[in-house]
Every structure is written in structure tokens, then in C-alpha cells.
Amino acid sequence: xxxxSIPCTQIFLAxxxxxxxxxxxxxxxxxxxxxxxxxxxTSNHSLTxxxxxxxxxMPGFATxxxxxxxxxxxNAAIAPQHPSAWAPRPEDVPLWERQLRAVxxxxxxxxxxxxxxxxxxxxxxxxxxxxxxxxxxxxxxLMSYGPTRFRLDPQLGMRVRRVLHLDLVPGLxxxxxxxxxVPPELVPTPEFLKVLAELPSYGPGPTGTGxxxxxxxxxxxxxxxxxxxxxxxxxxxxEELHVExxxxxxxxxxxxxxFKPHPSAPAEYSRRAEAEAERLGARLTVVTAPVLAExxxxxxxxxxxxxxxxxxxxxxxxxxxxxxxxxxxxxVLARLAPYQNSNRIPLTLVDALLxxxxxxxxxxxxxxxxxxxxxxxxxxxxxxxxxxMQPQVLAPRRAEAExxxxxxxxxxxxxxxKRRRLTTxxxxxxxxxxxxxLPASPAVRRVVRRLRRLRTARPG
Numbered sequence: 001x002x003x004x005s006i007p008c009t010q011i012f013l014a015x016x017x018x019x020x021x022x023x024x025x026x027x028x029x030x031x032x033x034x035x036x037x038x039x040x041x042t043s044n045h046s047l048t049x050x051x052x053x054x055x056x057x058m059p060g061f062a063t064x065x066x067x068x069x070x071x072x073x074x075n076a077a078i079a080p081q082h083p084s085a086w087a088p089r090p091e092d093v094p095l096w097e098r099q100l101r102a103v104x105x106x107x108x109x110x111x112x113x114x115x116x117x118x119x120x121x122x123x124x125x126x127x128x129x130x131x132x133x134x135x136x137x138x139x140x141x142l143m144s145y146g147p148t149r150f151r152l153d154p155q156l157g158m159r160v161r162r163v164l165h166l167d168l169v170p171g172l173x174x175x176x177x178x179x180x181x182v183p184p185e186l187v188p189t190p191e192f193l194k195v196l197a198e199l200p201s202y203g204p205g206p207t208g209t210g211x212x213x214x215x216x217x218x219x220x221x222x223x224x225x226x227x228x229x230x231x232x233x234x235x236x237x238x239e240e241l242h243v244e245x246x247x248x249x250x251x252x253x254x255x256x257x258x259f260k261p262h263p264s265a266p267a268e269y270s271r272r273a274e275a276e277a278e279r280l281g282a283r284l285t286v287v288t289a290p291v292l293a294e295x296x297x298x299x300x301x302x303x304x305x306x307x308x309x310x311x312x313x314x315x316x317x318x319x320x321x322x323x324x325x326x327x328x329x330x331x332v333l334a335r336l337a338p339y340q341n342s343n344r345i346p347l348t349l350v351d352a353l354l355x356x357x358x359x360x361x362x363x364x365x366x367x368x369x370x371x372x373x374x375x376x377x378x379x380x381x382x383x384x385x386x387x388x389m390q391p392q393v394l395a396p397r398r399a400e401a402e403x404x405x406x407x408x409x410x411x412x413x414x415x416x417x418k419r420r421r422l423t424t425x426x427x428x429x430x431x432x433x434x435x436x437x438l439p440a441s442p443a444v445r446r447v448v449r450r451l452r453r454l455r456t457a458r459p460g
Contacts, residue, residue: 006108006109006110007036007037007107007109007110008033008035008036008037008109008110008111008112009035009036009037009038009039009106009109009110009111009112010032010035010037010038010039010111010112010113010114011039011041011111011112011113011114011126011130012038012039012040012041012068012114013041013043013074013113013114013115013116013122013123013126014040014041014042014043014055014116015042015043015044015045015055015083015116016055016140017055017058017060017061017064017199017292018140018141018292018311019116019138019140020040020055020061020064021064021192021195021196021199021292022138022139022140022164022166022187022192023040023067023114023138024064024067024195025187025188025191025192025194025195026138026164026187026191027067028067028191028194028195029187029188029191031164031185031187032114032136035112036109037069037070037109038067038068038069038070039068039069039070039071039072039104040065040067040068040070040071040072041071041072041073041074041126042054042055042056042071042072042073042074042075043055043074043075043083043122044075044083045083045084045122046264049075049082049083052264053263053290054073054075056071056073058290058291059199059200059202059289059290059291060198060199060200060291060292060295063198063199064195064198064199072104074122074126077100077103083121083122083125084120084121084122085121086121086122086125087121087124087125087128088125088128088129093128093129093131096129097129097130097131100129100130110133111130111132111133112133112134112135112136113126113127113130113133113134113135113136114135114136114137114138114164115127115135115136115137115138116137116138116139116140117140117143118135118137118152118156118160118177119148119149119150119152120149123137124156127156127159128156131155133159134159134161135156135159135160135161136160136161136162136164137160137162137163137164137176137177137182138163138164138165138187139163139164139165139166139174139176141311141346142168142309142311142314142345142346142349142350143176143342143343143345143346144163144165144174144176145169145172145174145175145176145345145346145349145382146174146175146176146342146344146345146346146382146385146386146389147175147176147178147179147386147387147389147390147393147394148175148176148177148179148390148393149340149342149390150390150393151392151393152177152180154180157177157179157180157182158180160177160180160182161182162182162183162184162185163176163177163182163183163184163185164184164185164186164187165184165185165186165187166186166187166189166192166315166319167186167187167189167318168311168314168315168318168319169314169318169349169353169378170318170368170369170370171369171370171378171379172378172379172382173379175382175383175386175394178394179393179394179396189319192319193319196292196294196295196298197295197298199291199292199294199295200291200295201291201295201296201298201299201300202287202289202291215256215300216255216256217255217256217303218256218300218301218302218303219254219256219257219258219285219300219302219303220249220252220254220256220257220258220302220303220304220305220306221257221258221260221293221296221297221300221302221304221305221306221316222242222245222246222249222257222258222259222260222273222306222307223260223293223305223306223307223308223310223312223313224238224242224259224260224261224262224265224269224270224307225262225307225308225309225310226238226261226262226264226265226269227241227308227332229262229264229265230343232332232335232336232343233332235269238269239269239271239272239273240272241308241327241328242259242269242270242272242273243272243273243276244327244328244357245259245273245306245307245327245357246273246276246277246280246282246284247276247280248306248325248327248357248358249282249304249306249357250277250280250282251358251360252304252325252357252360252363254282254303254304255281255282255283256282256283256285257277257282257283257284257285258284258285258286258287258296258300258302259273259274259284259285259286259287260286260287260291260293260296261286261287263290263291267288270284270286274286292312293305293310293312293315293316294312294315294319294320297315297316297320297322298320301322302316302322303323304322304323304324304325304363305317305322305323305324305325306324306325306326306327306357307324307326307327307350308326308327308328308329308332308350309326309329309332309343309346309347309349309350309351310350311346313326313350313354314349314350314353317353317354317368318368321368323363323366324354324355324366325354325355325356325357325363325366326350326351326354326355326356326357327356327357327358329347329350329351330351330415332347333347333348333351333415333416334415339388339389339418339421340389340390344385344389345382345385345386345389348381348382348385348416349378349382351415351416352378352381352416353369353378354366377408380400380403380404380408381404381408381413381416383397383400383401383404384400384401384404384405384408384416384417385416385417387400387401388401388417388421388422388425388427391425401427402427402428405417405422405427405428405429406428409428409429414429417429419431
């Protein structure tokens with residue numbers, strides 16, 4: 001029987017409303033070929049998935065769900081295993097595929113998988129269970145601009161046809177899966193914006209923008225990320241970061257503030273920010289519904305969007321043309337470990353592209369870079385950071401990384417690299433091999449301490 005005559009079922013794996021909106025936009029734009037059946041497979045990655053709201057519980061899910069013929073629950077399919085950890089034993093793969101085909105009514109259909117984060121479960125697990133399926137990878141945010149987190153089995157990597165991504169940094173291509181020459185493909189921005197316009201905002205005040213939404217002026221929108229859950233900050237440090245957002249926005253003249261916490265963050269994470277706003281004489285409204293930031297952009301048209309390294313900063317700037325500012329990126333970069341932590345790429349992009357909240361002139365002057373700007377220094381920076389993170393995966397990019405580091409390491413760009421890492425990899429900026437003993441030399445350390453004491457004791 002010809003392959004074209006075999007029915008095709010497309011299975012779209014999603015765990016976030018943002019990712020589901022990306023898939024819906026791709027379907028609306030015709031990015032996926034026709035199929036006899038389209039299944040949305042939802043996955044809840046929460047540590048307490050049994051009691052935590054899943055994707056199907058999010059406001060707006062019912063609207064986006066209309067693009068799919070059926071919705072299935074991955075958590076239910078593999079219970080009591082957890083989606084973020086479970087993978088089948090190799091000898092059990094045929095049994096699992098037969099079982100899923102029977103339970104999901106796939107029969108002998110040709111299967112196409114559309115997944116996110118292919119390096120880890122559940123995406124990698126699903127691809128393993130359907131070894132004959134072709135695979136498309138779609139990007140849910142900024143991490144796709146970074147390298148594949150570790151070496152993939154070539155039998156999986158070679159099955160991937162393309163990386164679908166939003167044009168969050170115009171002119172910049174993702175590094176994800178480039179080791180397999182997987183081509184990137186843009187999800188059209190107009191379709192993505194149309195999809196987002198369908199979602200409810202559940203924001204503060206009545207429907208409308210500016211004064212119509214209950215504000216005397218266009219508010220500044222502050223984005224929380226729940227970084228303490230990722231162990232990037234302590235809870236106290238994250239609360240202080242929110243306080244810095246309030247102070248910074250107030251210093252720029254904003255008196256109407258809206259804080260959108262991460263949907264999983266505890267309610268108390270906004271208390272200090274509320275207290276600081278009250279002390280400064282500003283009004284802070286907290287969005288309590290678990291909604292995306294993008295519908296709030298459409299509805300409120302904020303005068304400024306502030307965050308640490310949220311993807312929402314780039315959607316605000318690039319897709320909606322809103323003023324943006326970052327805060328806390330340099331501190332998080334300095335402590336991020338290990339170096340290959342996949343959050344390094346979003347941090348680097350936001351820090352390199354967006355103005356700091358504390359610099360009023362930079363915030364006022366900032367405009368989103370065009371595609372040509374991204375193809376220049378930013379592409380070089382991304383390649384150098386990506387290679388330094390994953391030198392084995394991106395081994396062919398070594399010469400590009402060396403050229404960038406030799407020409408561009410300065411006071412501004414050193415924050416994106418670690419001298420020890422450059423030394424280990426033998427890259428420009430590292431300690432030369434013949435001097436590598438110096439940091440561990442007790443004699444050298446004694447001399448350095450003596451010089452520091454002399455400098456401190458020197459008058460004037």
C-alpha cells in the first residue's frame with residue numbers, strides 16, 4: 001500500500017498555554033500538512049500534578065482546543081509514573097506502542113509527532129514509543145535559541161524534520177538541533193497574534209485600555225517568573241527582585257503598576273511588592289488569574305513591561321512594539337550554575353538586547369533591533385555562548401566562537417562567560433596553559449594578599 005494512502009494521525013504534545021497557542025498559530029498558518037486526525041496530548045509537569053491545575057484547566061484552553069479533533073491526557077496514559085521522569089525500558093517499547101495504538105485508536109495509522117523540549121521526557125519518551133514516526137519540534141520560548149542540552153541519539157535526531165519557532169529575535173536563528181542540520185521554520189507572527197487575541201485576559205478593571213481599564217494612565221506591567229522554584233534565586237531574593245521592579249518603575253514616573261506573578265508562584269510573593277508600592281504612593285494591582293501576559297499587552301497597552309528574563313519581555317518588544325526593561329539579569333548570570341544551564345541563553349539574550357531598568361536614558365532611547373542587527377554581533381555572541389555551553393554538541397562551531405571571543409571580550413561581554421570555562425576549553429580569554437598553575441599557587445595567593453593589604457593601607 002502506498003504511504004500516501006495510509007491514514008495519518010498527528011499528535012501534538014503540549015504542557016503550556018503559550019506552547020498550545022504556538023501550535024494553534026502553526027495550524028492556522030498551514031505549517032502542518034493535512035492529516036486525517038489531529039490529537040492534542042496534554043502533559044502536566046508539576047511536581048504535584050495530581051492536585052495542580054493542568055493545561056486543560058487554563059483560561060482560554062477551550063478556545064484553542066477547537067484546532068484539534070481530540071484531547072488526550074499523557075499523565076493518565078502513564079499513571080502512576082511522572083511525565084518529567086518516566087521512560088520505558090528498551091525491551092518494553094513494542095508493547096507500549098501496541099498498547100497506545102489500541103487505547104488511542106491509532107490502528108495502523110502513520111504517526112507524526114509535534115513535540116517541545118525533545119531532549120527530555122515526556123517529548124523524548126513519546127518519540128521513543130513511536131520509533132517509526134517523523135518528528136517536528138516547536139519552540140516554547142527563548143530556550144530554542146540555545147544548543148541542544150546534550151548529545152541526542154542520532155536515531156532520534158535524524159528523525160526531526162524542522163524546528164518551528166516564533167520570530168522573537170528577528171534575524172536570529174536557533175542553535176537547537178543544528179548538529180543534525182535541522183532547518184528552522186518561523187511560525188508567522190500575524191497568525192500567532194490572532195490566536196493570542198482570542199484568549200481572555202482576566203486582567204484588572206473593566207474591559208478596555210488605559211483609563212477604560214480602570215487606570216488613570218497606561219500602567220507599567222511587572223512580570224514574575226518564580227525563579228526560586230528553579231533554584232536560581234532564594235524566595236527572599238525573588239521577593240526583593242519584585243520590589244526592585246516596583247522601585248524602578250516608580251523612579252521612571254509610573255504610578256499605576258500591574259504585577260503578573262507566575263501562575264505557580266505562592267500568593268505571598270507579591271506582598272512585599274504591594275507594600276513597597278504603597279510606601280512609594282503608587283497603586284499596584286495583582287493579576288491573580290493564571291493567564292498569559294500577551295492578552296494583557298493587547299488589552300492594557302502598558303507604558304512599560306518589566307521583568308528579569310521572561311520570554312514575555314521579547315514578545316512585548318518584538319511582537320507588540322511595547323517599551324521594555326530588564327532587571328536582575330546580571331546578578332542571575334553571575335551565579336548561574338552549571339555553566340551549561342539552559343537558562344543561560346534566555347538570560348544572555350535579554351541582557352544583551354534590553355535596557356536596564358535603572359538606566360532611565362537607556363529605557364527612553366531603546367528600540368527593538370532589526371534583523372540585520374541580530375545577524376551581526378548578536379549571532380556571534382549566541383554562537384560563542386552556545387559553544388561554551390555545549391562544546392561537543394556544537395563542535396563544528398569552535399572556530400566561530402574563537403573569532404568572537406578574540407574580537408569582542410570586553411567589560412560588557414565578560415558577564416556572559418567564565419574564565420575557568422574558557423580555560424578548560426582552550427578558548428580566547430582563558431588562562432594560557434603555561435600559566436594555568438597560578439590560581440592554585442600558594443605563593444601567588446600570598447603575594448596577591450600582600451598587595452591588597454598595601455593598597456588598602458596606602459593613604460589617599
